[in-house]
Amino acid sequence: xxxxxxxxxxxxxxxxxxxxxxxxxxxxxxxxxxxxxxxxxxxxxxxxxxxxxxxxxxxxxxxxxxxxxxxxxxxxxxxxxxxxxxxxxxxxxxxxxxxxxxxxxxxxxxxxxxxxxxxxxxxxxxxxxxxxxxxxxxxxxxxxxxxxxxxxxxxxxxxxxxxxxxxxxxxxxxxxxxxxxxxxxxxxxxxxxxxxxxxxxxxxxxxxxxxxxxxxxxxxxxxxxxxxxxxxxxxxxxxxxxxxxxxxxxxxxxxxxxxxxxxxxxxxxxxxxxxxxxxxxxxxxxxxxxxxxxxxxxxxxxxxxx
Numbered sequence: 001x002x003x004x005x006x007x008x009x010x011x012x013x014x015x016x017x018x019x020x021x022x023x024x025x026x027x028x029x030x031x032x033x034x035x036x037x038x039x040x041x042x043x044x045x046x047x048x049x050x051x052x053x054x055x056x057x058x059x060x061x062x063x064x065x066x067x068x069x070x071x072x073x074x075x076x077x078x079x080x081x082x083x084x085x086x087x088x089x090x091x092x093x094x095x096x097x098x099x100x101x102x103x104x105x106x107x108x109x110x111x112x113x114x115x116x117x118x119x120x121x122x123x124x125x126x127x128x129x130x131x132x133x134x135x136x137x138x139x140x141x142x143x144x145x146x147x148x149x150x151x152x153x154x155x156x157x158x159x160x161x162x163x164x165x166x167x168x169x170x171x172x173x174x175x176x177x178x179x180x181x182x183x184x185x186x187x188x189x190x191x192x193x194x195x196x197x198x199x200x201x202x203x204x205x206x207x208x209x210x211x212x213x214x215x216x217x218x219x220x221x222x223x224x225x226x227x228x229x230x231x232x233x234x235x236x237x238x239x240x241x242x243x244x245x246x247x248x249x250x251x252x253x254x255x256x257x258x259x260x261x262x263x264x265x266x267x268x269x270x271x272x273x274x275x276x277x278x279x280x281x282x283x284x285x286x287x288x289x290x291x292x293x294x295x296x297x298x299x300x301x302x303x304x305x306x
Contacts, residue, residue: 005190013186020190021199021224022093022100034260035097041219041226041258048255050271052278054234055249060281063288070139072251073206075278076231077107078138078285078298080202081129083273085299090270091201092261093224096184099261105129105299108197108225109204111146124197131302134295135285160196180222198223208233214252226258229274251278273301 009020017024038044057075064070084091084105091102108126125145129138167175182188193199203225207214214232219225232252239248253274257267277284286294 010187019186021193025101035094044260046259050253051250052275054251074139079274079277082277082298083270085302086273087270089262089266093226094260095224106200108200126197131299132297136287200225202227204229206231214254226261228256230254
């Protein structure tokens, strides 16, 4: 940890309200009052139920796996990042009763420490998705991180858990309150924030990979993640296509989000962007041509800066 950077972050946090992971943004007086009235994420949560047609994505994955390894979880992470780039108002968070624009797009996804192991523990992998990254590049980084998580190497999360678990219960309560207070005043070290999977733009849980249906997940009061996506196993639904009712394979996706970051209209735009990417992977992800001419950046639909 660089002491100079740490002291500079503390000074900036206390004097300006800025944070290592976010930029303080001006808000409408009504929205500025919301964090004071609705003080926690779970009393501010809104739930959305959605789905994406599975057939185009499955066909795409069959072809793309001839070139590199990818599955539905990879596509969910890529679609989530694409949706956040296209709708930056959803890439916000509330901390210390203030609204921040997150610095960078970060996605955390859950996985089993041992593949398909019933007794295996869950872990969370956090990745920043930089501008210009393609689907193939993201998949390769995800696969590398999964390999580390399933090895004997201790991750930053493992070290964090060990630190807290060494404390007696009474001291653990004090430590958690202390960390939350330090975070409230924007002086939590950036190394801690960068290594914690709950300081993220979006958390994704693909229960479909375990053969389970999607549920609605609560938001965590630890960290500052305002948006949770849970996908379930592929199922058939009756949909009206033209003048006929047909059974179509879909991926059910359910969202929980903190309404203090923005209104429901922008949440809807974000969900539509995710579904559009999942149902049109050749146009949004590409990466199936040998010459790389269809390798589209995941921020391709981000609004142009004036």
